[in-house]
Amino acid sequence: MTSDADDALTWEGDDDRPTQRPASDAEQEPALPRGWNALGKRSETVGRIQDDGTVSDPAERPPLSTPMLLLLGIVGGVYLLYTVGWVIGGLTLQSSAMFLIPEVMYQVALWAAALAPALWFGAVWMLTRRSASWMRVTGLLGGVLLLVPWPFVMTGAVGA
Known part of the structure; x- marks a missing residue:
């Protein structure tokens, strides 16, 4: 088993630790496009889809109109x-x-x-x-x- 201190002594690619796989669509946090608002329970956990396709932080509130x-x-x-x-x-x-x-x-x-x-x-x-x-x-x-x-x-x- 290797530790983070041993990372300096290893080459890229010969890591024994399991790699993180990308989350599937079902595991991602929910997000809504611009103009849509989430209401109800856990609505504060819903993020926003930005113009470039990234998902913003759900805690970030949109500015007032x-x-x-x-x-x-x-x-x-x-x-x-x-x-x-x-x-x-x-x-x-x-x-x-x-x-x-x-x-x-x-x-x-x-x-x-x-x-x-x-x-x-x-x-x-x-x-x-x-x-x-x-x-x-x-x-x-x-x-x-x-x-x-x-x-x-x-x-x-x-x-x-």
């Missing part, structure tokens, strides 16, 4: 405006709400509402990393509908 990047930018801007709306609307209502609840409780609720759009965006981004694009879009647009800053809409510039 242009429409998805535009949607992320627009929805991120809307969420930023929602944060500003919650702060302005909440500060406007602060004097009229002081007779109902203590100031500390109002401040906690105000800042939780102001942080909600950023937390929603981050949660949707992290929880839909391995999901289909339509699930990410649904989560982001659902947040646009659920997180409307009603104090600003009702008493701010829109409601005046």
